[in-house]
Amino acid sequence: MYEIDQDKIHFDKAIYDKGCTKIYPYGAEDEHKVVKRKSCANKNVKEKFENEFTLGGFRDDENIVSIEAYLAKTTEIPKGGYNVYFLMPRMEGNLFELLCRYRQKRQHISLNKLLQYFSDLASGVRSLHLARIAHRNINLFNILFDKQNKLKLSDFSSAVSLDESNEAKEKDYYCKQDIWSLGVVFLEICLLNRLELDPNELENTIEKNLLWAQKMYNETISNLLKGMLAIDPVKRKSAKEILEEIKKIRVTFVP
Ligand SMILES: Nc1ncnc2c1ncn2[C@@H]1O[C@H](COP(=O)(O)OP(=O)(O)OP(=O)(O)O)[C@@H](O)[C@H]1O
Numbered sequence: 001m002y003e004i005d006q007d008k009i010h011f012d013k014a015i016y017d018k019g020c021t022k023i024y025p026y027g028a029e030d031e032h033k034v035v036k037r038k039s040c041a042n043k044n045v046k047e048k049f050e051n052e053f054t055l056g057g058f059r060d061d062e063n064i065v066s067i068e069a070y071l072a073k074t075t076e077i078p079k080g081g082y083n084v085y086f087l088m089p090r091m092e093g094n095l096f097e098l099l100c101r102y103r104q105k106r107q108h109i110s111l112n113k114l115l116q117y118f119s120d121l122a123s124g125v126r127s128l129h130l131a132r133i134a135h136r137n138i139n140l141f142n143i144l145f146d147k148q149n150k151l152k153l154s155d156f157s158s159a160v161s162l163d164e165s166n167e168a169k170e171k172d173y174y175c176k177q178d179i180w181s182l183g184v185v186f187l188e189i190c191l192l193n194r195l196e197l198d199p200n201e202l203e204n205t206i207e208k209n210l211l212w213a214q215k216m217y218n219e220t221i222s223n224l225l226k227g228m229l230a231i232d233p234v235k236r237k238s239a240k241e242i243l244e245e246i247k248k249i250r251v252t253f254v255p
């Protein structure tokens with residue numbers, strides 16, 4: 001078990017600092033590690049943080065940012081409270097930032113690269129669902145990329161263990177929710193932009209943007225997304241089916 005050494009946390013060089021979450025570099029530069037620190041005044045959230053570690057820890061998967069160590073410390077503030085530290089591999093940034101880079105360079109994502117991104121993400125979700133975990137917060141900011149532009153799922157703060165949920169229907173629904181969110185992310189990757197989804201205009205907005213994706217890539221891509229963005233969860237594909245479809249598209253379109 002890896003121990004977190006607080007002296008190795010570079011508190012003066014935060015990479016991310018918003019609300020109660022802060023990300024700091026950890027150790028020497030060539031260690032390629034960061035520590036995510038969450039501060040909370042309420043001691044009762046310890047369970048929630050431990051859940052994040054249990055579900056996101058030690059996942060030996062190339063498409064998941066695994067939490068390598070966990071440390072909870074009572075803080076010195078008058079009412080007590082918690083500082084929780086998660087040790088993770090250092091990544092280059094989140095998917096939103098990666099899409100911004102493409103936009104700034106006025107670069108289009110090639111079909112080959114698009115399918116690589118889709119495959120990374122569908123693999124990550126497939127592994128989680130196989131491990132009986134639903135992520136429940138898949139979005140551009142909770143997907144990170146490494147130096148090779150490989151995409152990885154991160155941030156298990158909303159994740160749930162499906163084995164602990166009683167209702168079979170509920171379990172299935174959580175996975176279908178992940179697929180919807182993944183479909184939205186796929187669409188955002190095609191559009192190189194965030195998608196604002198007004199619940200009153202959901203169907204129209206999805207349809208309009210699927211047409212855009214079709215124009216930019218091809219009908220097979222828009223059909224793949226359609227299978228994930230079905231309003232009726234029962235009609236949404238599973239991560240396994242999506243992964244298989246991506247493989248087929250690759251064989252057909254990529255030389
Ligand atoms: N391992 C990492 N390497 C580099 N940057 C990271 C890493 N983990 C997170 N970040 C950056 O910090 C941002 C926030 O991280 P994360 O999503 O884990 O926390 P959060 O959403 O603020 O907190 P919460 O867990 O409460 O939802 C990410 O979008 C990313 O930009």
Ligand SMILES: [Mg+2]
Nearest residue numbers: 141142154155
């Ligand atoms: Mg997050």
